[in-house]
Amino acid sequence: MNISVAAEEHTTHPCPALVVGCVEDDFPADGLLAPLDRLLGGGIAALRASGEFTGRLNRVKVLHTFGRLPAERLILVGVGKRGELTAERLRQAAGSAAKGAGVAGVTRLSSVLHRAGDVDGAIGASVEGFILGGYSFSNYKTVPPDERPVEGVTVLLPAGAATADAEREAGEAATLCEAVCFARDLVSHPGNVATPSFLAEKALEMAGRLGITCRVLDREEMERLSMEGILSVAKGSHQPPRFIILEYLAGAAGKRPTVLVGKGVTFDSGGISLKPREGMERMKDDMAGAAAVMGTFMAAAGLRLPVNLVGLIPAAENLPGGGAYKPGDIVRTMAGKTVEIVNTDAEGRMLLCDALHYAQRYKPAALIDLATLTGACLVALGAIATGAMGNDPALIKGLKTAGEASGERLWELPLWDEYGELMKSDVADLKNAGGPHAGTISAAWFLKQFAGKAKWVHIDIAGTAWEEKGRPYLPKGATGVGVRLLVEYLRKSAG
Template identity: 65%
Template sequence: MQVKVITADPLKFVTPALVVGCFEDVDGTDLLERLDRGLNGVLSFLRQQKEFSGELNKVKELNTLGQMPAERVVLVGLGKRRELTAERVRQSAGTASRTLNQLGVSSCLATLPQIEGGDRFAGAVVEGMMLGSYRFDVYRTEPKERACLAELNLAAETKREAKAMALASSESRIICDAVRMARDLVSHPGNHATPAFLAEQALAIAARQGFACHVLDAKEIENLGMNGLLFVGKGSAQPPRFIIMEYHGRRQDGKPVVIVGKGITFDSGGISLKPREGMERMKDDMSGAAAVFGVMKAAAALKIPVNLVGLVPAAENMPDGGAYKPGDVVRTMSGKTVEINNTDAEGRMVLCDALHYAQRYRPSALIDLATLTGACLVALGTEASGLMGNDDGLKRALKKAGEATGERVWELPLWDEYGEAMKSDIADLKNAGGPHAGTVTAAWFLRQFVGKAKWAHLDIAGTAWEEKGRNYLPKGATGVGVRLLVDYLRGIAG
């Protein structure tokens, strides 16, 4: 999407659509009053008839019938003025962009909330518009029924304001491009998005953005003793890959932040086969990997002054004659042995090797993202990702980033007592702990492989996919984790 900042009067700008934010408890601003007069009192009538009141995320579309240069006006509710936040602006902009997509509008002019310092919301408007207008139609053979929003113009009152808005808009566009890329990766079906495909994408991203990337094949994975990853991939005709990306954003040497993303390109459950209902969505089990790709892309494009490593263990979990079985014992890269009592608990098996591998970087922080447990969806729904870890400072920083970006996280306990469920009679650990506290016991398992690193685990099982579509989250892959971690990285970079 192209994003431009203009200083022209919004009511005199020729555009297919003019998007105007309206407060619920403010009858009019200068812009709204002039707009009302230009439309012969239609806005006042709508308020009187309670057809549109400015309630958050409510939309009203009006055809101007040639009474002004804009072909149509889209009114979008911002809620109460005193409650305005960047997230509310983001949601409203996303709601408006979805309306524009439905109308087949390819270009629009959006006005920011008319309050002092309203220019600080420019980035939120761009995020809402770019993320809300996203759609994935790569595999459709029919021509598109409607155009997709491709050009966004933002209205500024002064040249100084326009300069600040242009900078914020540019940065937000870079981040949103990374989120949209992550959504694309998750949206590809499993017969296309294989471990080899992920490896090819990583190499291509690294080449474009100028950071290092190295991919290990199945033989190299075996030579390293990464049997957790290797065994999960044994039942598939698609061999596993281990993807290593390194971005050096600081001139001086410094311990990197290492992010690890679960890359199960399709999860049938293996021998512990999943129910058929909903199995087609298991292409989203590499959402953690997609987020890592997005963060690497955005960090390099923004030139964030941090050292960053992205690790992706990629495999397909299938049930053929070579697949690992319940009862098998696997010796992981760390040397710890794991009894397999559920082949559908495969995510932690590929992650444990990646987390152990990460220790060679002596990371300043180690963060993993994974669609790890259905239990997290039961506990937190789709509103928040689960957060667990061993360092309070790291968890606080991630919570702060979550509030700033709207990708909220909620901490769950990680007490030692939960480890009782993960004890095996014949090995050091078992890979599943029974029906209770599944999210926590899975995280407890991962903690055994992080060494002394400051570590946080993000369970994105509930937030990686949107079932119905809302504000800036259309139905499908959300790209969760990209904006959260980019904000975290910018925070620690100062």
Template identity: 45%
Template sequence: MELVVKSVTAESLKTATLVIAVGEGRKLGTVAQKIDDVSGGALTAVLKRGDLSGKAGQTLLLHSVPNLKAERVLLVGTGKDTELGDRPWRKLAAGVLNVLKGLGGSDAVLALEELTVKNRAAYGKARLLAETLLDGEYVFDQFKSTKAEPRALKKITLLTDKLNSADVERAVAHAKAIANGMRFTRDLGNMPPNLCHPSYLAEEAKALGKANKNLKVEIHDEKKLKELGMGAFLAVAQGSEQPPRLIVMNYQGGKKSEKPFVLVGKGITFDTGGISIKPAAGMDEMKYDMCGAASVFGTLRAVLDLQLPINLVCILACAENMPSGNATRPGDIVSTMSGQTVEILNTDAEGRLVLCDALTYAERFKPQAVIDIATLTGACVVALGGHTSGLMGNNDALIEQLLSAGKLADDRAWQLPLFDEYQEQLDSPFADIANIGGPKGGSITAGCFLSRFAKQYDWAHLDIAGTAWLSGGKDKGATGRPVPLLTQYLLDRANA
């Protein structure tokens, strides 16, 4: 779907559907009042009949309104608040899109520029609107024999005044890149695990490299992982017939002398739990255990679309965790690339094992900052639900930058502590560290584990176990998060 920005009056545009707002109590704003005047009071007459009161989420479709070039007018209730929050604003946009998708018109005009959103100027308001519209178009039906019906709606025009036109244009450009990144992430997350395995992700990376001259791609196989001393990474993969892959994508958009930012993604393409096998119910959703890697792919895609003037390295630790006669056992001790040894108490705590070696590998890039992204712990879902990502790290400034980016992108995170008391839960009598710290504070002890491999640089960890996908039923699927948060963080660094 095409999004365009124009600075013209609503009544002057020829369109299949013109969308305007009505406040609770049937209050007409500036745009609606002008349409009412031009149409000889048509809106007032309809509202007096009581068909729409203006409550948030209400819609009313009008046909053949007099003296307008628009074929239809869609009235949208905005509620009684003079300022909308981010969530009501997104709900309004999603509601409008759902109505428009059911109509026969090929285009629509949204005259909603006069609505205000708390703590957001023209850019922030328009970007949330545009992202919601574009992400709402997502369909994953490549494995269905009956495809989704093609929609008539091909273009939406966002109206704005000339003063804010440049900001809104920039917002739409950023939203398009983020939505494309989210779509890429969602596609990867929704792929079945018999097709989306580590080698498949490696081929996706190669294809991305071929399409972009300033992106260098390296794929490290089992032999290379052994040479690097990645014993923890290899331990996770050894129970599967699918070979592991360490994917390294190096984007050079800044000066050669500038240190890169590094994103590290957990890419467990299917997680049975290994010998510590998971319950059968819901195990199909464990194909989403590579959503950390998928979100790094999506963020890189957004950065490539925007050609941000930064250097960015993306490291994806990809493996499949399966039970077999060759699988890692609880009680095994493995050596990591850092030289530290790990006692594996639970083979279902495998994400931290592939990530710890990837975090050590990141040292060679002498990074400005390293952020790892992983569907790491069910404990984070218990703590924060499906709305907020868990955030930990060793640098207060980096943590604050990510929290701020999450607020701006409406893709929020919440900081959890990494106190020394939690570190003690990982003590092992046989190795340098155990891979789990018991049932208490599971998401925090997982972060503590990773912190021991990230001492050479500023580091943050995003636990997206609750935010990367929607669980259960016909609506289950990858969400595309935290691509908006990560892209905003990099946009902020590019503008710093």
């Protein structure tokens, strides 16, 4: 989506559609709407009087101006009560407006939505909402010509205003959203396209374009490193595993990096412990953690964040087959710990444990892994919040603060030692699943055994990586969750 900034009077600005934010307790008398209402002969006030449109959050009304304004249409979008207006509500309102424009067949918008109230970062938030709300994945569809998404948004400032700061803020938001959409695309591709080799190729391509160092380990190199956790998961598939290493070093020389680890199971059938048929087609999203890490690197490089960042992505398919790993097998991980396999559908932690151990060579200042790890997290938190567990309260607090700012909220679950009882094996150091209770926590406790002395947080995105119904700036499908969260955290930690 093309984003531009102009300093023009909104009542005289010609455009296919003008987006205006409507404050519920000040509608339509505020300074932006009142002159538009006069030019329309009181038509906006009549909407309020009839109760047809009141400015409630995310409600949208499209009006034709019939030549009374240079704007061919007005898109009124509710932002709720003035005292409750936040950057997140502006994101939602912009996403709702983008969807309303799509329904109306409008492909170019101009907007004064960011001027609905006094909110820090209002321009960036509204740009994020427009881009993310207008996203669609149609690579494999024949799209009718009348269903084109919004292609461009012009952010309107008051006539004569300086535009440099607004252009910078809008440009940074667009760069961030480009990375989120990149992550969404990766998750949306089907499993017969998005294989481990495909992920590696996309990482190499992205890295080469942005000046990021990228190295990919093949099966033989992983065997030499004794990455048996990853290799065991890949045994049932004809697709070879890959271990992707990304390095973006733009921070102070010698400063220890933040290491991001992303689960990259490109399709998860459950292996021998086969998943139910219903919904298995969505298991292409089991590499959403890998996509989030790749998207974060794309954004960090695009925004030129002054940070040292390492990304580790173990990628494999989990399929049944004659060579597949089985319940009862014992696997010796890269760390030397042995794991009894009691459920081959608990494969993500087998990938992550090797990657977390590999991360120790970087002496990370912070170690963060993202994974669609457990259905139990969806049961606990639904699709609204992401689960977080770790061994460092300050790191968890920093990520939670970033989650509030970005709208990708985290909720901490306990990680007490008593949960380790669930993961004890009679025949190995650990087992890879702990039974029906506390599944999210026991999985995180398992990962903790491989995090070493690093300050570490595990982020379980199983509930938030995919949107089933569609929300204001989260269309149905892949959400790209984790990218905006991590970029916000990195910005704050760099400062």
